[in-house]
Ligand code: HEM
């Protein structure tokens with residue numbers, strides 16, 4: 001059916017996307033992609049560029065100027081595409097990493113970025129090369145399918161699943177089963193909007209359950225002298241412009257019920273037609289934020305779908321202030337085996353670095369690696385006596401196993417280099433910022449999460465950072481310049497809460513000065529044993545703004561909304 005004949009006279013953005021989704025399941029249309037490759041970019045219809053390609057993890061790439069310079073909040077597109085590769089639970093093998101290195105070298109401008117959902121994103125892909133890139137991925141057991149679009153995104157999990165000495169269970173097989181159930185399943189290709197799930201068996205919650213639509217974390221129940229490992233379930237978390245912490249349901253989910261409960265929640269989301277009316281309010285969290293749902297009513301609906309009641313939740317201990325970058329050399333639960341985690345600054349890797357990591361995993365480990373939500377790379381199953389060689393080789397390749405607090409803590413979104421919604425450039429800025437801070441505060445000894453994001457959409461997770469920087473533009477020294485607004489004191493786990501808007505904003509070039517002042521104030525005034533989160537929590541916004549500015553300053557508004565997101569540009 002031609003999209004034009006079915007087109008109503010006046011369509012909202014939501015109606016248009018709903019119509020396009022009903023017309024076809026893009027995941028069943030690989031042949032069309034082949035045809036586009038043969039016939040060139042001019043043959044690709046608007047519906048593919050703006051909607052269907054996303055189901056294949058494919059976005060048009062911006063021209064480097066971000067949103068500025070385009071029209072209606074959307075930057076100018078280039079003839080190149082970004083491509084997101086799905087790494088379930090962050091699992092990847094050395095041959096797969098070699099394949100990605102080859103693709104990055106041959107088709108993707110020599111870069112590959114680890115993302116905050118344990119994926120790897122390539123850039124600079126042309127329409128002509130797209131089928132070959134996708135087929136190369138298929139051949140090594142990888143795919144980009146359903147990494148974007150209104151589907152279940154990559155299911156995140158603990159990168160140390162099966163290895164962590166303190167995990168309650170290895171939940172990675174559940175990640176696979178739920179992926180199997182929801183991804184590439186025609187029943188779930190058309191959800192109201194993106195749908196993010198995390199499942200982990202570790203007690204550190206490094207998969208950030210609080211900011212997922214559906215999340216499982218492990219708990220232990222003692223009943224009649226029997227110890228049973230099951231899960232807590234949370235729903236409706238998410239960041240973006242209206243962040244919302246996932247709501248814990250009063251349910252104990254036994255291992256065997258994780259898949260059925262995932263199915264029930266996903267059906268609830270899929271069938272919530274009220275969420276299909278406005279793309280900006282279409283995530284699961286809006287059932288709570290806008291439509292009056294509560295943890296109780298949500299659980300009732302889930303149980304109605306299941307056809308039985310779940311047992312009530314058991315007590316759980318959310319993790320305290322744990323740092324989850326997985327960098328360094330650490331023992332696994334398998335005696336004599338270690339994992340070696342490398343801090344990948346901003347997640348950005350060259351093909352050479354990918355090859356080095358893959359070679360090391362093959363030579364010294366068992367050929368397995370893991371990606372992390374902190375945009376890092378971990379080589380696993382390394383015998384103790386080989387860890388030094390692995391660490392040295394990674395260091396030599398610029399993949400620091402022992403890095404500064406700033407290098408370890410930095411995370412950055414895609415930014416204006418490639419993203420058409422960006423207000424600022426983030427990746428080069430983050431590198432410069434880290435280098436400046438390392439030079440200015442070489443002995444800084446505290447963990448900190450330093451998240452840089454190029455616009456309020458929050459792909460760089462600034463609202464759960466200790467120091468979250470959100471991209472803005474300001475007039476500075478007579479020119480329109482990149483600037484950052486400061487959010488401080490965000491946390492997940494036991495102290496979960498979003499970073500506070502501090503009312504301070506400065507030009508990008510002045511950010512190192514502001515952070516240096518803030519961290520020096522912390523070092524001088526902290527109580528014994530007080531970490532950054534606690535320090536920020538006991539100071540008012542005015543006091544924190546004064547630390548940042550070095551003097552008293554009036555608060556500036558955050559300007560949190562980027563406005564309506566142009567059609568076809570949602571993440
Ligand atoms: C409406 C527009 C968008 C919104 C609201 C949005 C929001 C988000 C949020 C909140 C995350 C954090 C990940 C998490 O929840 O765990 C994320 C991830 C991400 N975003 Fe966006 N985003 C948008 C558009 C874009 C665009 C245009 C790009 C293009 C570069 C982009 C790139 C990414 C990447 C690379 C990730 C990592 C996710 C993954 O690997 O699956 N986003 N996005």
Ligand code: SF4
Pocket residue numbers: 413414415416419420421422423424453454455456457458459460571
């Ligand atoms: S936060 Fe997301 S949408 Fe905004 S600049 Fe970064 S990648 Fe682009």
